[in-house]
Amino acid sequence: MTDLVAAVVVTYNRVDKLGRVLDSILAQTRAVDQLIVIDNASSDSTPELLASYGDDPRVEVVRLETNTGGAGGFAAGMEKAYERGADWVWIMDDDCYTGETALEKLLDGHTAAEKELDRKVPYSCSLVRYTDGSICEMNNPGTTWDWGRLIAKGQNTVVITNCSFVSVLIPRRSIARYGLPLVEYFIWFDDMEYTLRISADGPGVQILDSVVTHDMPDNRGVNFGDLNSSNAWKFYYGARNESSYRWHHDNKLDWLKFVLGTYVWMRRGRVSRRLQLGVAKRILAGLKFNPVPKQVRSVR
Amino acid sequence: MTNARKLFEIVDDGDSGLAGGDGRLSERELGLLVGALNYHSLIQPGREFKTVVLRGPDGALPRLTNASCHLLEWDSDRAVVCTVGVRSSVSGGPGGASPLVPLVIDLGGEGSEGGAAFYDRAGLKGKVFRRARFGAPIAFDALRQGLTDVYEKRVTPKRRAHRMAAIESTAMSVTPSNKERQPAILFGLHWFEMGGAERWALESIALAKEAGFLPIVVTDRDSSHPWITRPELDGTLVLPLSIPLPGNEDADLLLALLSEFSIRGIHVHHNGWLYERLAWFKAMDHSIQIVDSLHIIEWRTGGFVEVAVKLSNTIDVHHVISPHLRDYLTLERDVPKERVALAPLYGLNTGDNAPAAAAPARKDQGSPFTVSFIGRLTQQKRPYLFLRYAAQLRRSVREDIRFIVHGDGMLADETVRLITRYGLSDCLELRRPPRSVEETLADSDLLVISSDNEGLTLTTFEATAQNVAVLSTDVGSQASLVSAKALVPRQPFAFIKHAVELTKDIMASEELRTRILDEQREKIIALKELPEARAWTKTLYEGWKA
Numbered sequence: 001m002t003d004l005v006a007a008v009v010v011t012y013n014r015v016d017k018l019g020r021v022l023d024s025i026l027a028q029t030r031a032v033d034q035l036i037v038i039d040n041a042s043s044d045s046t047p048e049l050l051a052s053y054g055d056d057p058r059v060e061v062v063r064l065e066t067n068t069g070g071a072g073g074f075a076a077g078m079e080k081a082y083e084r085g086a087d088w089v090w091i092m093d094d095d096c097y098t099g100e101t102a103l104e105k106l107l108d109g110h111t112a113a114e115k116e117l118d119r120k121v122p123y124s125c126s127l128v129r130y131t132d133g134s135i136c137e138m139n140n141p142g143t144t145w146d147w148g149r150l151i152a153k154g155q156n157t158v159v160i161t162n163c164s165f166v167s168v169l170i171p172r173r174s175i176a177r178y179g180l181p182l183v184e185y186f187i188w189f190d191d192m193e194y195t196l197r198i199s200a201d202g203p204g205v206q207i208l209d210s211v212v213t214h215d216m217p218d219n220r221g222v223n224f225g226d227l228n229s230s231n232a233w234k235f236y237y238g239a240r241n242e243s244s245y246r247w248h249h250d251n252k253l254d255w256l257k258f259v260l261g262t263y264v265w266m267r268r269g270r271v272s273r274r275l276q277l278g279v280a281k282r283i284l285a286g287l288k289f290n291p292v293p294k295q296v297r298s299v300r
Numbered sequence: 301m302t303n304a305r306k307l308f309e310i311v312d313d314g315d316s317g318l319a320g321g322d323g324r325l326s327e328r329e330l331g332l333l334v335g336a337l338n339y340h341s342l343i344q345p346g347r348e349f350k351t352v353v354l355r356g357p358d359g360a361l362p363r364l365t366n367a368s369c370h371l372l373e374w375d376s377d378r379a380v381v382c383t384v385g386v387r388s389s390v391s392g393g394p395g396g397a398s399p400l401v402p403l404v405i406d407l408g409g410e411g412s413e414g415g416a417a418f419y420d421r422a423g424l425k426g427k428v429f430r431r432a433r434f435g436a437p438i439a440f441d442a443l444r445q446g447l448t449d450v451y452e453k454r455v456t457p458k459r460r461a462h463r464m465a466a467i468e469s470t471a472m473s474v475t476p477s478n479k480e481r482q483p484a485i486l487f488g489l490h491w492f493e494m495g496g497a498e499r500w501a502l503e504s505i506a507l508a509k510e511a512g513f514l515p516i517v518v519t520d521r522d523s524s525h526p527w528i529t530r531p532e533l534d535g536t537l538v539l540p541l542s543i544p545l546p547g548n549e550d551a552d553l554l555l556a557l558l559s560e561f562s563i564r565g566i567h568v569h570h571n572g573w574l575y576e577r578l579a580w581f582k583a584m585d586h587s588i589q590i591v592d593s594l595h596i597i598e599w600r601t602g603g604f605v606e607v608a609v610k611l612s613n614t615i616d617v618h619h620v621i622s623p624h625l626r627d628y629l630t631l632e633r634d635v636p637k638e639r640v641a642l643a644p645l646y647g648l649n650t651g652d653n654a655p656a657a658a659a660p661a662r663k664d665q666g667s668p669f670t671v672s673f674i675g676r677l678t679q680q681k682r683p684y685l686f687l688r689y690a691a692q693l694r695r696s697v698r699e700d701i702r703f704i705v706h707g708d709g710m711l712a713d714e715t716v717r718l719i720t721r722y723g724l725s726d727c728l729e730l731r732r733p734p735r736s737v738e739e740t741l742a743d744s745d746l747l748v749i750s751s752d753n754e755g756l757t758l759t760t761f762e763a764t765a766q767n768v769a770v771l772s773t774d775v776g777s778q779a780s781l782v783s784a785k786a787l788v789p790r791q792p793f794a795f796i797k798h799a800v801e802l803t804k805d806i807m808a809s810e811e812l813r814t815r816i817l818d819e820q821r822e823k824i825i826a827l828k829e830l831p832e833a834r835a836w837t838k839t840l841y842e843g844w845k846a
Contacts, residue, residue: 297779
């Protein structure tokens, strides 16, 4: 029997890009069996746009009552896909345009990697480009010490430690064993925590032949040197979430390195004292903050 | 008179009823005696047996195949009912040995069934255990469920046995000439007692007969086997074993089965003895197809699912009845997907149970809201928890409410006692079989399932067919049937809190009740797109004919 693939897109007030994202998913050479769109309570014309996909039986729109952030949206979508019986869940943001063979290459590359490594691979992700064709600075996965292991065997695939939620293919097995992303994280570091968590039995892979485009306003990575009063809310989530992860699930030395690194970035970026204090408070909050992942139920 | 296959000729009926007509033995006792004599006829082919038949007091377990059959003495509370003479018709003779073999078959007493509950222990420990269990059932259950969580997460995963290596030998058969004989399927059951797994096992035995196979049915648990008289067993070869078998008789029995019959397949339902011998069968004859049917995961011990995983490399296909079990085997335990077949059971001998097209409003708006519990009154179903929930619910609502508890079982006395203790006598009706479940559902607005473990509950299919909303503990594969809104925690205090709140919401909103019912209906329709267990098994057996 053919495996069932469900794509999950989480969207919030990005109606201008969402249609192109969905069209690119529905036009894959290896067709998706389901496309679950999580509308994180958008206040723009997203519902109207999504209504126009009503004729396609593959598309299911779930409108959440409140904005639960990327973490809540991906958790809701992955849970829905799992309950619908998906063997693979392919997740991405609402500004990710997929190359037409992106899914096909992910599936092929994932299978080939498992065969070569002789173990289950917890996830695979695509190469993420910026709109001008260059590498997307924000979505570069971390690599393992033996990142070239599969390249040496003729596969165009890199062994990685973690990645962001921009075109990630997750087998049902990983969700069954490790549950869903942490809804409580709301935004930032939810993808890192999740891909690290599901890699407990071995790292994931990046399939370089599978290509997507991340249509961000600027092609910049993020660091605490960019913190300012308009984006502080997002950095505060990041500080709390990473502190929580490093303290509770990594090791205390890495937590200390994270704290020092954050401080150094903020100093270099000349971040105001008030905002630095705000970050320090969130780092301390992370010591008490330790949410438990929700597990999934088998329905079909 | 039992219609099961006999591997012996009757030399002297001894007024037992074995040869037909009225005799000293009941139908059930005749079934046990035939089963025991079949076993001894296989073990000692061609011999003549002079058999003393004993009956024990109520609750005494039968001893049909163990060492006591060869001891020519018995307990003082056993009565000799008759003495019968039979000769094994199994080929092969006694050689130089005396052809006459004395046997003592103890048929036990009535009502020795159900196995032992976890609180049935001897001595002071048992006394303390029972006092705690029955003195404070909810608090005791809370501790027990907490312990289950610890076992599930920390203990059971560490106790998992190594998986048996795959059998590389492809030997086809030790005795190819046996292929000429009537093809047979070997079935392994726990016992012949009432239960969902047993009902399915008997149905599959009937399917094997329909497909032209001789079913050979082995049980490995002591019981009075009240279902040994079921018509599905007519024409089958029944072997109700009393374990342990003496000396080398395990080996003698296996060899006799393999040499006397053309065994094409083995279907294990719940039978630990047969599970452990599957590898031997596969090694002796690789063409024997092996399948097991799995219903439920036991979190404390692993249960049969754990045994099945351990022996997975010797089993051709695991038949599972729920998506939960399929995912557990394939995703959590890495059993290859192609060796796991999901074919749910719906409506065992109860018709189609097709859900109605649309939910009507409550049956009778004028009558009190009615909440029911339907199921055996056993530890697994936790009727005491339902009663505590009912008491709490009644205290927290202003309108009239009515409860029905429909069932019977080991906890019947406790149930009656708790109805009084919780002050529910004036609003709770206790119904017992043979009163029909349909009648109770027709009177109900909400069915509550308080079990601490389940597979796929048949009552949810039945309830949905009668437009009754279901509120259930979130256990086993209940999520495949019950609305996500109506799944509540297994832990007793959390169960009471959430179930009471949800019931109040349902009572206040017919729209919510309808939404829950609609989701039940959708889930059942989706589930019915999967192959059904009977059709799947029929096709499987047809394939074993070749």
